[in-house]
Amino acid sequence: MIKKAIIPAAGFGTRGLPITKVLPKEMLPIGGRPAIDYIIEEAVNAGIEEILMIVSRNKNIIVDYYDRSLELEAFLVQQNKDHLLNTLKLPKVKIYYMRQLYPKGLGDAVSLAKEFVGNDPFAILLPDEIYLPYKENPLEELMDFYKNYGKNVIALQQVAEAHLKSYGVIEVEKKEKERLYKISDIVEKPKNNPPSNLAVTGRYILKPEIFACLEQTQPGVGSEVQLTDAIKLMLQSEPTYGLEVTSERYDIAKEAEYIKLVQKIYTLQQGEEEE
Numbered sequence: 015m016i017k018k019a020i021i022p023a024a025g026f027g028t029r030g031l032p033i034t035k036v037l038p039k040e041m042l043p044i045g046g047r048p049a050i051d052y053i054i055e056e057a058v059n060a061g062i063e064e065i066l067m068i069v070s071r072n073k074n075i076i077v078d079y080y081d082r083s084l085e086l087e088a089f090l091v092q093q094n095k096d097h098l099l100n101t102l103k104l105p106k107v108k109i110y111y112m113r114q115l116y117p118k119g120l121g122d123a124v125s126l127a128k129e130f131v132g133n134d135p136f137a138i139l140l141p142d143e144i145y146l147p148y149k150e151n152p153l154e155e156l157m158d159f160y161k162n163y164g165k166n167v168i169a170l171q172q173v174a175e176a177h178l179k180s181y182g183v184i185e186v187e188k189k190e191k192e193r194l195y196k197i198s199d200i201v202e203k204p205k206n207n208p209p210s211n212l213a214v215t216g217r218y219i220l221k222p223e224i225f226a227c228l229e230q231t232q233p234g235v236g237s238e239v240q241l242t243d244a245i246k247l248m249l250q251s252e253p254t255y256g257l258e259v260t261s262e263r264y265d266i267a268k269e270a271e272y273i274k275l276v277q278k279i280y281t282l283q284q285g286e287e288e289e
């Protein structure tokens with residue numbers, strides 16, 4: 015089944031400036047852990063065994079976070095603080111890194127993973143979008159669909175009309191069943207007349223045919239190579255579905271949503287401690 019995932023984490027994080035000048039948004043703290051750790055946890059819980067993270071020059075702090083610190087471990091032992099070693103446990107997954115040399119867009123970042131992916135279907139998780147852990151795992155929902163249908167599938171959520179211009183938006187060919195749609199078209203950040211209210215929300219399972227489509231994709235919105243445009247091209251030959259996922263989603267690049275998520279996780283953690 016699907017064992018490989020790509021996490022594109024190379025962007026400048028312009029929506030989060032100035033802090034993102036030195037602190038990548040993927041490292042913003044949530045419940046004492048960096049945001050990206052929730053994404054990795056979601057992937058691991060869904061059965062992913064290998065992750066390729068696409069990074070850029072100022073993201074070394076992410077690489078450091080997923081490395082052991084032998085000095086710190088030795089120091090904790092020496093200070094009789096062994097109980098804290100637990101907090102340093104690394105996720106059970108192989109993480110590889112690759113640098114995107116120039117920020118040419120999400121599609122370009124994904125295209126770098128061609129050799130890593132090989133000939134099998136794979137997952138993409140966008141680290142801006144965090145789904146509340148401890149609820150339905152959205153990547154697992156997509157995996158379940160893939161197991162049954164063997165087709166490309168994208169996570170969707172209904173979004174208010176005013177916000178659709180910030181997302182990829184699908185056109186529905188057919189509603190297959192509750193929450194499941196066959197896609198006839200997809201538009202990146204529609205300025206007007208969005209084809210539906212169903213927005214692409216940062217989780218994908220795609221077949222490796224996407225790489226040939228990415229090679230043919232010219233820069234689109236924002237003069238960046240858009241993954242959405244490559245998916246549009248792929249629709250000509252590969253049926254692709256959208257599944258409305260059910261967990262609460264937080265876009266941590268929006269400060270209000272980041273704060274809400276921090277509060278939510280804090281409350282959940284307090285509850286666990288009291289139990």
Ligand code: G1P
Nearest residue numbers: 120143180181182214215216242
């Ligand atoms: C990206 C995708 C877009 C998708 C969104 C979800 O846009 O290009 O299709 O709807 O992620 O978060 P970005 O938010 O990186 O501009």
